[in-house]
Amino acid sequence: MLCSINNPAQRRFTIRMGVAAGSCVLFSLVAALGFRFGHLIGVVAYLVAVLPALPIIGALVGTGAYLTEEKDEFQRNLLIQSLLGGIGATLAATTVWGYLEDFTHVPHLDLILVYPAFWLFVAFSIPVVKLRYQ
């Protein structure tokens, strides 16, 4: 799959995102097992809770690095617009759900789902943004 990507910036971006996703799964597993079986308390518990968030920051820093490295202005704008779409949709969805949680009896949204939802909305935004340029 990586060999089919000719653009070096995009290849590096794909590798970085893969590493971040893998680390996120691994760290989440470590945190979940730690809390379930390790009965963590105090500072250690807080440090373990922060652990799964580190690859998330890494992934978004990697996205920023890709935007700096990408030479193709069109590709860069495409990703920027898709990211904005993703951010907007995520914030709108969480706010609407938050109000519904406050005033009606909708089930609680676990905030751990916000990160995958953000990338899902970005993925949905890409074809929409591309449609504009056809």
Added chain:
Amino acid sequence: MKNRMHILRDRLRNGLKQLSTLQRGTINRIFANMMLMALISAASHFRSEYGYGAKTLVFLFALLPAIPMFAIIWLLGRYLAGESDEFVRMMVVKSLLWAAAVTVAGDMIQSALVALSSEFWSLDQGFLTIMNFDLFFIASVFSVAIQLRRYR
């Protein structure tokens, strides 16, 4: 203290003077949308306080804040498309990315801490979900300020 406030006010005034028409217009419109959001939020709490609990009204007030929120994101997109200075554009994009990172990382940490102790911060869960936008906005303002300082 008073002196410090004066220095801060002068800095803010000078900073605003240096902005381009596009930048100033975008900031004004974002501010107007924020005010609209605050009004909707206040109306929503007023509705809840005085017991207007019709389902349609509840859904309407839950959906209404999404409109100014999308308007702000659209304004940012329009600003990025219109900004002719490549350096400033990249700085704004990086700030938005940092803000998104802070928001989702904050959500993840908070989620793990709630799993650790269900009464973490004693705040209700719905309130924390609504706070996402505020966290994003504050983080992006801080990020712009940090980058401006870095590149000064």
